[in-house]
Amino acid sequence: xxxxxxxxxxxxxxxxxxxxxxxDPISEHNRLYWYRQTLGQGPEFLTYFQNEAQLxxxxxxxxxxxxxxxxxxxxxxxxxxxxxxxxxxxLCASSLIGQNYGYTFGSGTRLTVV
Amino acid sequence: xxxxxxxxxFLSIQEGENLTVYCNSSSVFSSLQWYRQEPGxxxxxxxxxxxxxxxxxxxxxxxxFGDARKDSSLHITAAQPGDTGLYLCAGVTYNxxxxxxxxxxxxxxxxx
Numbered sequence: 001x002x003x004x005x006x007x008x009x010x011x012x013x014x015x016x017x018x019x020x021x022x023x024d025p026i027s028e029h030n031r032l033y034w035y036r037q038t039l040g041q042g043p044e045f046l047t048y049f050q051n052e053a054q055l056x057x058x059x060x061x062x063x064x065x066x067x068x069x070x071x072x073x074x075x076x077x078x079x080x081x082x083x084x085x086x087x088x089x090x091l092c093a094s095s096l097i098g099q100n101y102g103y104t105f106g107s108g109t110r111l112t113v114v
Numbered sequence: 115x116x117x118x119x120x121x122x123x124f125l126s127i128q129e130g131e132n133l134t135v136y137c138n139s140s141s142v143f144s145s146l147q148w149y150r151q152e153p154g155x156x157x158x159x160x161x162x163x164x165x166x167x168x169x170x171x172x173x174x175x176x177x178x179f180g181d182a183r184k185d186s187s188l189h190i191t192a193a194q195p196g197d198t199g200l201y202l203c204a205g206v207t208y209n210x211x212x213x214x215x216x217x218x219x220x221x222x223x224x225x226x
Binding site (some may be wrong): 004006033035036041042044048055093097103104106107110 | 118149156205211214219
């Protein structure tokens with residue numbers, strides 16, 4: 001296993017378009033997290049899954065954002081009707097339940113909305 | 115709202131100097147982690163501290179968890195240009211599904 005994989009690495013889109021990002025976690029990890037990071041700031045929590053169940057969504061996650069983890073493996077994060085304020089690095093991390101110190105982050109998807 | 119205040123936000127030093135980064139909160143954490151992040155990459159875990167008062171060393175890096183589990187510090191001895199990067203502290207609170215609360219980060223630049 002090569003770690004957490006995120007695709008694409010970079011995405012440039014026009015305002016108003018929809019975008020979808022994918023995260024493939026470490027295979028035995030049952031928790032998957034999405035974070036958003038803007039330049040010069042620490043990552044902010046967006047949502048997390050335990051297996052296929054989405055257990056928490058941040059207030060940062062507006063109705064334009066949706067995340068899925070259909071089979072408890074990979075996850076997708078979709079942003080509809082993108083806005084310039086959505087420009088950020090979107091990070092995915094995975095971990096094992098009960099091990100609150102085994103997080104592995106992916107390299108992120110850099111979104112630029114023009 | 116749980117917050118982690120990290121300071122300083124920026125640090126520019128000469129090679130060979132020592133430095134300390136602080137992370138403070140009013141919340142109690144079950145564990146606290148330190149990450150290092152390179153531009154355009156995800157954070158990479160350096161260490162996790164779990165017990166109040168715990169001290170961990172990683173080569174020239176020393177990490178400490180406060181007795182009350184509300185604060186932590188990262189001390190780097192004899193900094194090198196390769197230490198340059200964004201250092202992030204992140205706390206895990208009880209019964210929060212393991213999600214991380216991050217500090218704002220410390221941008222460290224070590225000049226040769």
